[in-house]
Amino acid sequence: MSKNKNVPLDKRALELVRNNAVPIMFIIICAIFIPMAGFTPGYLINEIITRMGRNLFLVLCLLFPIMAGMGMNFAMTLGAMGAELAIILVADWQIWGIPGVVLAMILSIPFSAVLGLVCGAILNMAKGREMITGYILNFFMGSGIYMMIVLYIMGPIIPIAHSSIMLPRGYGIRNTVSLLNMRQCLDDLLAIRIQGVKIPVLTFILVGLFCLFIVWFRRTKLGQDMRAVGQDMEVARAAGIKVDRTRLISIMMSTVFAGFGMVIYLQNMGNLPTYTGHSQIGMFCIAALLIGGASVEKASIGNAFLGVILFHLMFIVAPNAGGFITGDSMVGEYFRVFMSYGIITIALIMYEAKKRMNKSKAGRELAQAQREGEGAQ
Numbered sequence: 001m002s003k004n005k006n007v008p009l010d011k012r013a014l015e016l017v018r019n020n021a022v023p024i025m026f027i028i029i030c031a032i033f034i035p036m037a038g039f040t041p042g043y044l045i046n047e048i049i050t051r052m053g054r055n056l057f058l059v060l061c062l063l064f065p066i067m068a069g070m071g072m073n074f075a076m077t078l079g080a081m082g083a084e085l086a087i088i089l090v091a092d093w094q095i096w097g098i099p100g101v102v103l104a105m106i107l108s109i110p111f112s113a114v115l116g117l118v119c120g121a122i123l124n125m126a127k128g129r130e131m132i133t134g135y136i137l138n139f140f141m142g143s144g145i146y147m148m149i150v151l152y153i154m155g156p157i158i159p160i161a162h163s164s165i166m167l168p169r170g171y172g173i174r175n176t177v178s179l180l181n182m183r184q185c186l187d188d189l190l191a192i193r194i195q196g197v198k199i200p201v202l203t204f205i206l207v208g209l210f211c212l213f214i215v216w217f218r219r220t221k222l223g224q225d226m227r228a229v230g231q232d233m234e235v236a237r238a239a240g241i242k243v244d245r246t247r248l249i250s251i252m253m254s255t256v257f258a259g260f261g262m263v264i265y266l267q268n269m270g271n272l273p274t275y276t277g278h279s280q281i282g283m284f285c286i287a288a289l290l291i292g293g294a295s296v297e298k299a300s301i302g303n304a305f306l307g308v309i310l311f312h313l314m315f316i317v318a319p320n321a322g323g324f325i326t327g328d329s330m331v332g333e334y335f336r337v338f339m340s341y342g343i344i345t346i347a348l349i350m351y352e353a354k355k356r357m358n359k360s361k362a363g364r365e366l367a368q369a370q371r372e373g374e375g376a377q
Contacts, residue, residue: 022291022346023291023307023310026311027310030310030317032321033314036317036320036324038320038324039317039320044313044317045197046198047316048309051316052204052305052309052312053187053204053207053264054264055261055288055308057206057207057210057257057260057261057264058258058261058264058285059288059289059307060207060211060301060304061073061254061255061257061261063300064251064254066230066294066296066299067218067223067226067230067250068227068230068246068247068250069233069297070130070230070247071296071297072131072134072296073251073254073255074286075251076255077138077282078137078138079115079116079255079261080259080262081111081115081142081146082111082114082255082262083105083260083266084278085108086104086107086259086263087266087272088154088165088177088272091162091165096181098185098189100181100185101185101186101264101267104263105259105263108262112258112259113256115255116252119134120249120250120251123247123251124244124247138282150172150274154166154172154173155172160173165177174274175275176271176274177271178271179272182270184267185267186200186202186203186206186264186267186268187202187203187268206264210257222246229243262277265281283341287311288307288308289303289304291311292304295350
């Protein structure tokens, strides 16, 4: 009989709730808010499917650094910045539709890879503090290097032919770049409608292929190395694994795939907020993954799917529910932003508390074993 079957049912239920506290809390919140919001089931399903196609690729790219024991990659926004630079160039060259999407993905690879290389090298010098370091890198690159490129370098140094995307002063990119000729070109290709619900088949095929790649990658030598590094760096190093190189590759893969995901996201939106488009991407993707039941040290494809559904369902219904409760829809807007930051905080606190409890338990067990050994002598 397995160990799990020997545990009483009430304790198993309590353990299940403890391990899935965040998803359960959001399921309850959504169950309360949905009737208040007053949306039809068809509208909610259509919105959820649209947002899944838009955001899933971005959330899935977070799995690689978690696999390597580096926690949540707040620096995934570097890949999003690389995609935005590529989209600006594609818009300037007036290459639209599917060719524009494909070209933007190809162009994003060198930008995202270089940014990921720099990021990975810095994170290797900050072992044990990867998440806060990635968060600061996000601000430094986004508010420093990226801003300098799009505000001052594009125009005088990087030639921009179309004045429609440039600021009136003659250099720098406008606050918003229209992608109307690219809007949902990926989502509309092979799309089907079932009782008024649009299903972007091609987008979900790309997401499905990415999921298959992740499953396959975990079984490769490099994937096994990443998992070994994530479990214990010193043991992995003793086994001959190049720890720093493996961690660096995981970050580069995350940023490159984040670039692909950002192109999918922007073609769905139909416009590029030049200076703010990437700013909240990392925060919202990490919040969605945590809401799906992931932790800093363990995450799965299932966590990504569940998290995107719950997070965006809350995003859809919260403003109307807030208006129903208080008469002011802005309360719901503040609530959903507060929840996205709050969930990350709670998840990190729970992770640290669990890690300390496990460490304390291991210490007690070691002390008990030593006492027993001394007693036997």
